[in-house]
Amino acid sequence: MAANDIDRDDAQLQIAFPESLRGKRILLCTESFGPVNGVSRTTLMLVNHLRENGADVAVVAPHNHTRQNTFVPTRNRILNGDSEGDQNLDIRIQGYPLPYNPELTVVYPVRLSTLYKRTFGSAPDLIYLASPASLGFQVMLQMRQKPTEERIPVICNFQTDLAGYCSILFPPPFSTIATAALSNVQSFLFNHPSVKTIFYPSRFVKRYLVEQRVQSTKLEILQRGVDTELFHPEKRSSKLRKELAPDGEIILICVSRLGGEKGFEFLAEAATELDDRGLNFKLYIVGGNRNPDVEEEIKGSFAALTAAGKVVFAGFRIGEDLAASYASADIFLHCSITETFGLVVLESMASGVPVIARDEGGPSDTVRDGETGYLTPPDDLAAFVDRVMALADDETLRRQFSANARRQAEGATWERINNKVAWRMAETIASREREMAEAHKLPQGESEAGEDGDRLAPTMPVFGWLPLMNDVVKARIEDARVIGGMAAISATWVAVGTYLVFIKAGLWVKGVVRSLFVWKADA
Structure with a gap:
């Protein structure tokens, strides 16, 4: 394209x-x-803009599955049953929340035709997959099997x-197996012709995708953008x-x-060293x-410093409370090395707070070393x-970095970012409409080569080589193909789910043991 x-x-x-x-x-x-993490906040901003x-x-x-309902999209209606032809709907589907992060869910198998029926009543003009995993993989797999x-x-x-999460959360050899399987x-899924564009947030992610043999084209x-009115130095409290x-x-925040x-x-090691x-x-x-x-x-890693009054855990903060938290700090510390972008870094900069980050992942593209903060080797404590x-x-340097950070963030508005996505959507839809129009002009039985050698055959059904096959048999064969693919995905989820059950059980045991120690100490 x-x-x-x-x-x-x-x-x-x-x-x-x-237009x-x-x-x-x-x-x-x-x-x-919803506004539960940087990825979901990014998606919410795009949905509202569109x-x-x-x-x-x-x-x-x-x-x-979380206890706190922080999601209020515009023009939203939750469906409890099937509905055809409605627009701007938000459909919630079932899945298994991950024990270590209930904000993420392994979605149970769902048919693409069911999603069509419950949203627009028929196929949409375009499908957008935000951070595809269990749900996105299912959609791409089923799309591969369509004529x-x-x-x-x-x-x-x-x-x-x-893959980065798996390498950290799973012990060997499960981490190696999980990382290889995901890659x-x-x-397999990204290289299919139905996937037209893959947005990536940083050079770190691009290198990873290229290594996985995804076409660079x-x-x-x-x-990402940032709300520069909400996150502002004036919110300092x-x-x-x-x-x-x-x-x-x-x-430090x-x-x-x-x-x-x-x-x-x-971060715990760094805080301990700063105290020393x-x-x-x-x-x-x-x-x-x-x-x-x-x-x-996690809190246990900071127990000594928390007891000494050096560390304060605030819990979840959203909206004005979050903005005030950022702006009231002097330096933002970012210690994750698995972030593909790191929206919190940009929000901190918009708040006029310089950032010190490990030089790995998305923050490497956001923080300007020596101008808006510092980047350090990822393993150099x-x-x-x-x-x-x-x-x-x-203090003088902090003020200089603060002004530079705010100035940089002011150029990263959500409107500019989301309009870029909107233009790519419009181009992709227009391109398909032209392809389909050209294909329908072909004489009966002819076809035209599509992208990556795929063949267009709009006048010839996918089962055209069996002209006597009735629609029921065709539907059953297509169902069998989808079911076969879904069985493979389901087996993967069962294996992951089984392992996650062990994680959850381990966490429960740790909680019981911790409670016993606390009870004995109080006694």
């Missing part, structure tokens, strides 16, 4: 929504939805490094600062879900985990601590 199927210049791309996308039907499938500009978007996402004329074009936004599945960079640092301590893959072990070096600081950790056992395990000490001791 050509890079510019619809003529426009860069300025138009940044300020104008494509041709208004009224188009977009099926958006996502693994999580709907506000006249595109018809139906969202399919797993049920929210060419029924393949709806797919755009993917690769936002989560699942092969992604390569499909890859297009898409960084003197009240919060006085509560956290009554004696004028330097306030980390905003992240409390999870094993988020670098909290490194005599830095007068308060570390304010904003975030939590819907699984209390995982949260308690001493270098990380040195940078914190230096910036904490130099």
